Amino acid sequence: MFLVEGFVIAFGLAVGSFINVCIYRIPRGQSVLLPRSSCPKCDHPIRPWENIPILSYLFLRGKCRQCGSRISWVYPTLEVSTGILFYLLFLKYGFHTPFFINMVFFSLLLILLFVDLFERLLPNVVTLGGLVFGLVMAPFQSEEFLAAFRLLDLPPVMWTQYVDSLLGIVVGGGFLWLVAELYFRVKKVEGMGFGDIKMMAMVGAFLGWAYTWLTILLGSLLGALIGSLYMFVFRKGRRYQLPFGSFLAVGAIASTLWGRKLLTFYLTQF
Ligand SMILES: [Zn+2]
Helix, strand or coil: CHHHHHHHHHHHHHHHHHHHHHHHHHHHCCCCCCCCCECCCCCCECCHHHCCCCHHHHHCCCECCCCCCECCCHHHHHHHHHHHHHHHHHHHHCCCHHHHHHHHHHHHHHHHHHHHHHHCCCCHHHHHHHHHHHHHHHHHHCHHHHHHHHHCCHHHHHHHHHHHHHHHHHHHHHHHHHHHHHHHHHHCCCCCCHHHHHHHHHHHHHHHHHHHHHHHHHHHHHHHHHHHHHHHHCCCCCCCCCCHHHHHHHHHHHHHHHHHHHHHHHHHHC
16 A cells, blocks of 8 residues: 555656756756756756655755755755645545546646746746646546446536536636736736736636636635735835746645635635
């Protein structure tokens, strides 16, 4: 039993390591597969044994072996986070199709979280690519689909899952577009980028309309709380641009893992 869980976590660490590469290279328009990784300061090529998640970071004491420049805290943090998140998905779904689909979803969200945090950018490759993947995979997010598959009773379940995914795209993308449009009409400046709109359309494709709505709620709440605190503490001006996509990514992860509990809590409070 522990073997399986250990494997899931180890797989998460390895994927986290690849996500690090994506975060660094996608905004720079570089290939995520080639060439091999190297130190951004001195170009020292990272050898396989220097590239083992966590262990290498600890062994190298967070420094490049050649030039001694510090390796960012982001690398080990992301590796561990991915490992934990994959494990939580496994606890929720076991080895069923939603487990595999949501591992892809979480990987895309982690890329968006950090690229938006560092570059204020939400790349189309990730948002639009994810949207297509989420929509195509929608029927497999349901256990019912697999049961129906055996009974050769496909269409009804398949269509409800597709409709929910499409509604998610409309709710996620549409609502954010509406907010952006209203803000622009009133303030005459752009408050929200098209990246956020495309990102929420992608989240909608994976989560369906209800959890997409929850994601917007959580993301806005987090953005308002943490964002205003950050701007207050570090005395950022009103022109400071919050990484809204990062907060939405956290909201989407929470909605996937604990959406039902959060929605029940929310609905019984009011
Ligand atoms: Zn170096």
